[in-house]
Amino acid sequence: MSKEEVLLRIQAVLDQVLDAKGIPRVKLSEDVAVMDGTLPIDSLDLAQIVIELQSVTGRDPFRNGFVEFRTVGELARLFAA
Amino acid sequence: MKHVVITGGSRGIGAAAVRALLEEGYFVSTCSRAPTEHIRCFETDPALRERFYYQPFDLARIEEYERFLDACVARGGPLYGLVNNAGIAQAGVLATFPLVDCERIVRVNLIGPLALSRAAARHFLRHRRGGRIINISSIIGSRGYTGLSAYSASKAGLDGLTRSLARELGRIGVTVNSIAPGYVRTDMSAALSQEDLQQIVRRTPLGRLGEAADTVALLKFLLSEGAGFITGQVIFVDGGLSC
Numbered sequence: 373m374s375k376e377e378v379l380l381r382i383q384a385v386l387d388q389v390l391d392a393k394g395i396p397r398v399k400l401s402e403d404v405a406v407m408d409g410t411l412p413i414d415s416l417d418l419a420q421i422v423i424e425l426q427s428v429t430g431r432d433p434f435r436n437g438f439v440e441f442r443t444v445g446e447l448a449r450l451f452a453a
Numbered sequence: 454m455k456h457v458v459i460t461g462g463s464r465g466i467g468a469a470a471v472r473a474l475l476e477e478g479y480f481v482s483t484c485s486r487a488p489t490e491h492i493r494c495f496e497t498d499p500a501l502r503e504r505f506y507y508q509p510f511d512l513a514r515i516e517e518y519e520r521f522l523d524a525c526v527a528r529g530g531p532l533y534g535l536v537n538n539a540g541i542a543q544a545g546v547l548a549t550f551p552l553v554d555c556e557r558i559v560r561v562n563l564i565g566p567l568a569l570s571r572a573a574a575r576h577f578l579r580h581r582r583g584g585r586i587i588n589i590s591s592i593i594g595s596r597g598y599t600g601l602s603a604y605s606a607s608k609a610g611l612d613g614l615t616r617s618l619a620r621e622l623g624r625i626g627v628t629v630n631s632i633a634p635g636y637v638r639t640d641m642s643a644a645l646s647q648e649d650l651q652q653i654v655r656r657t658p659l660g661r662l663g664e665a666a667d668t669v670a671l672l673k674f675l676l677s678e679g680a681g682f683i684t685g686q687v688i689f690v691d692g693g694l695s696c
Contacts, residue, residue, distance in 0.1 A: 392581065416624060420578045427579075 373429050375445075375452035382444060385424045389417045402445030425451045454504070456480040456529040457585075457676065458522065460512060460569065461539030463489040465639035466589060469665035470536060470672055475501045477673060482506040482525035485539070504529075512539045512561050519572040526576065534585040534676050535573040537566035537611070544600040544645070555603040562607035563614075570618060574627075583626030585676050588615050589668070590631040592691050608633075612687045619685030628684035632671050635691025637663040658693030667692075 373381075383400050390397050395412050404410055406418060413421075425447075426432050433439050433450040441447045455478075462471040462483025468491040474481045475495065485492070487509055495505045506528040510517055526532055540562045543554055570586055577584045593601055594608025612631050619629040636645070636653045645653075654662060667690050674680055675688075689695050 416578070416621065423575050423578055 373451070373453055375448045378425065378429065378448040378451045379444065381425060381428055382421055382448060385421045386411070386413070386417075389413060389420060400444050402443060402448070404444045405442055406444055406447060408442075421447075429453070454478065454480050454530065455533040455676075456482065456525070456531060457534035457536060458482045458525050458529075458532060458569075458573075459536040459538050460565070461485055462507075463487070463492050466634070466637065466665045466668050467538045468492075469669045470538065471495060471505075473666075473669045473673060474676070475504055478504075479533075479676075480504045480506075480529040482508075482529050484508045484510055484512070484521055486511055512565055513557060515560065515564055515568045518565065518568045522569065522572045522576065531580055531582065532573060532576045532584060533582075534587065535569060536587045536589065536672065537569060538589040539565065540589065540591075540607075542601065542604045546600060547602040550603065558603040559607045559610070562604065563610040566611055567614060570614065570629075574618070574622060577622065577625060577627050581625055583681075584628075585680075586615075586618065586622075586627065586629040587672060587675050588612070588629070588631045590615070590633040590687060592633050592635045592689055592695055594633060595687065595689075596695060615687060616685050623684055626681075628675070628681065630675050630680075630684060631687040632668055632675070633687050633689045633691070634668045635663050635689065635694045637665060637668065639665060653694070656694060657691070658696065661692065663690060663692060 386400060387397050398411060429451045431451050439450060441450060457474055457479050459467055459470055459481060461467040463485035471481050471483050492507050495501050496507060506525060508521060508524060541558055543558060566588055573586060588611045590611045591608040593605045594612055597605050615629050615631040622629060671688060671690055
């Protein structure tokens with residue numbers, strides 16, 4: 373799965389999460405920080421996004437421990453082929 | 454139909470729980486190292502077998518837990534409840550207790566439930582339908598008991614898992630609780646001497662050892678809709694021994 377496809381999947385899961393919370397959707401870009409408060413999500417929401425990415429890509433970049441990422445683009449690159 | 458996965462359903466409290474939940478109308482999946490007469494009974498009873506799934510495997514093989522849960526979900530549908538029941542006990546003074554046995558006890562009693570709860574949490578996060586996680590702990594995790602240090606440590610750890618995971622998953626409607634039985638008349642209590650068991654009965658306000666049914670009654674309640682506002686608790690079922 374390309375980085376662009378992973379980004380689309382992140383956007384889709386984020387839309388689901390925000391819809392479920394009744395919060396207006398946010399358009400993602402690669403340089404948006406994931407967890408500094410820019411996005412209205414918490415660690416559990418991020419876990420849902422990561423689980424979805426692991427499921428659709430078959431990749432688990434955290435298998436051997438946590439890997440640092442700050443932005444949506446960095447997260448997408450971890451899962452892109 | 455609600456689907457509940459119970460580890461260690463081949464004997465003791467686990468087997469009693471499997472039977473009770475099947476009779477309540479749940480789909481029940483379970484596992485153990487090897488099938489017992491209880492398992493063969495569930496698999497052959499025409500009234501139960503359609504709602505029962507069993508897979509044998511060694512519960513010390515943590516890496517297989519996620520596959521086990523996936524197989525259960527494939528057979529029984531989306532997960533509603535997970536009961537971390539499987540456990541092992543072995544008595545011995547810690548100073549001379551083999552480290553390999555300490556590690557085995559902590560692996561089965563604590564790392565296993567952590568791994569399976571992780572797998573269940575991933576399932577609950579994806580489906581967002583709420584759910585239940587119930588850890589079968591022990592009064593010994595809170596009170597301690599001479600000769601059961603490793604077992605006690607593993608059960609105290611399990612109660613820590615209960616409290617933290619309850620906070621973590623509360624927002625998606627998943628409750629997490631521990632049931633801490635006192636001294637129950639099962640194969641597990643065979644680790645205690647007859648003299649120890651008699652002393653326990655003398656000190657228990659309700660004057661007897663626990664039965665598997667005592668624990669199963671609370672388990673059924675915690676799985677019910679009525680228990681939807683109870684989470685993060687360690688509930689003793691011990692005849693008042695700890696009061």
